[in-house]
Amino acid sequence: MNDDLRSDDARGSGWPVAELDPVRRLRVLATAAPGTSYGELVLDVPVEQVWTLATDLERQMPLLINDIRTFTITSTDAEGRPLEAVARSPLGMRARFDIVMGPGSCLMQSRFLIGGLAATAESHDTTRFGFFGGLRIPGVRLVDRLLHPFLHQGAVERFAAQFRS
Amino acid sequence: MATDQLLDRLTPYIGRLCGPIALADGPDAAQEALIAVFRNLRQLKEPAALFGWARAIAVREAVRVARAASRDLPAELADVPAPGDPQLAADVHDVLERLSPHHRAVLVLRDLEGLDEHAVSALLGVPEPTVRTRLFRARRRFRKEWEG
Numbered sequence: 001m002n003d004d005l006r007s008d009d010a011r012g013s014g015w016p017v018a019e020l021d022p023v024r025r026l027r028v029l030a031t032a033a034p035g036t037s038y039g040e041l042v043l044d045v046p047v048e049q050v051w052t053l054a055t056d057l058e059r060q061m062p063l064l065i066n067d068i069r070t071f072t073i074t075s076t077d078a079e080g081r082p083l084e085a086v087a088r089s090p091l092g093m094r095a096r097f098d099i100v101m102g103p104g105s106c107l108m109q110s111r112f113l114i115g116g117l118a119a120t121a122e123s124h125d126t127t128r129f130g131f132f133g134g135l136r137i138p139g140v141r142l143v144d145r146l147l148h149p150f151l152h153q154g155a156v157e158r159f160a161a162q163f164r165s
Numbered sequence: 166m167a168t169d170q171l172l173d174r175l176t177p178y179i180g181r182l183c184g185p186i187a188l189a190d191g192p193d194a195a196q197e198a199l200i201a202v203f204r205n206l207r208q209l210k211e212p213a214a215l216f217g218w219a220r221a222i223a224v225r226e227a228v229r230v231a232r233a234a235s236r237d238l239p240a241e242l243a244d245v246p247a248p249g250d251p252q253l254a255a256d257v258h259d260v261l262e263r264l265s266p267h268h269r270a271v272l273v274l275r276d277l278e279g280l281d282e283h284a285v286s287a288l289l290g291v292p293e294p295t296v297r298t299r300l301f302r303a304r305r306r307f308r309k310e311w312e313g
Contacts, residue, residue, distance in 0.1 A: 016191060017184040
């Protein structure tokens with residue numbers, strides 16, 4: 001179909017276009033990943049400050065996800081954005097993650113795990129921060145929250161606590 | 166990441182449908198529409214029908230979100246410009262503000278999406294003559310005011 005043509009028409013004629021901010025986008029992605037949990041809160045901190053801390057993945061991933069002991073960036077692009085990382089669990093299990101970093105959003109995916117974080121300015125000095133993660137194994141929807149509740153609202157609250165200390 | 170890529174592909178299209186119907190609530194409507202799309206993706210039998218299928222979901226969600234936000238202002242399609250009208254760009258947002266979400270949905274599907282009356286009628290569950298009559302009357306009135 002001629003979606004691209006219609007797109008030009010819409011932009012050129014003044015029809016309003018709805019856009020997804022990074023947190024709304026993350027909510028959609030979290031919904032599309034059935035074995036995951038999602039948490040979100042508003043911080044009294046400017047978005048630049050939140051995003052700088054959030055994208056320090058080597059420090060933040062072990063804080064946000066109990067099952068990750070270390071998270072090491074192993075590959076970056078020309079601008080220093082992470083592309084790959086290796087995570088190790090407390091039991092020594094190893095997982096390689098692909099990372100997609102965008103403005104205000106970051107997605108990470110290994111063979112068995114998926115996660116993401118996003119930040120959007122609510123006002124000049126407040127930020128909405130969202131985080132989701134979990135297993136990406138088929139059929140995990142029913143058992144995940146019973147057997148493996150490693151991600152929930154507590155993750156974002158641990159993240160927020162860093163700004164209070 | 167396949168989901169990420171599909172979301173990037175769908176978001177601009179869904180945003181163009183939800184924006185004119187839900188107006189200030191467009192981002193929420195787009196989010197709800199995309200959530201509904203991904204939750205029900207397994208129901209889509211024919212990949213080529215993705216955009217048409219997503220369009221029906223987006224319009225439904227945009228009307229629902231706009232109405233829930235109490236922006237359902239009763240109005241007739243009285244001042245709606247036709248496609249290509251020189252005053253369209255300047256007036257389209259003001260015109261949309263005066264319409265109900267249901268009327269905005271008719272307008273979007275007919276004039277932005279280019280669907281015929283039969284398709285608009287089927288998608289919205291509105292009788293075909295009603296769609297046709299409202300649009301005809303709307304454009305005639307708009308033209309009258311513009312030329313007068």
